[in-house]
Amino acid sequence: MDSEINRAAAICENCGTAHSVRIGPDGEIRPIGTGRGTECTCGDGEFRILSDDSNLTGGGNSKSKSDT
């Protein structure tokens, strides 16, 4: 289960557009449905995470409770 994908809401700091994003296991933020890979539709996105849909928030190395 190391390929867990977290979903979150993020906002582009360049254009201010809100996106639903997926956060990969390596912390990579990928907006959903833009067709632009890891970029915002404005082409210059720095995403800021607003909130998470799941409990698994990533600092990457942080241990969270898993109830498997």
Ligand SMILES: [Zn+2]
């Ligand atoms: Zn943007």
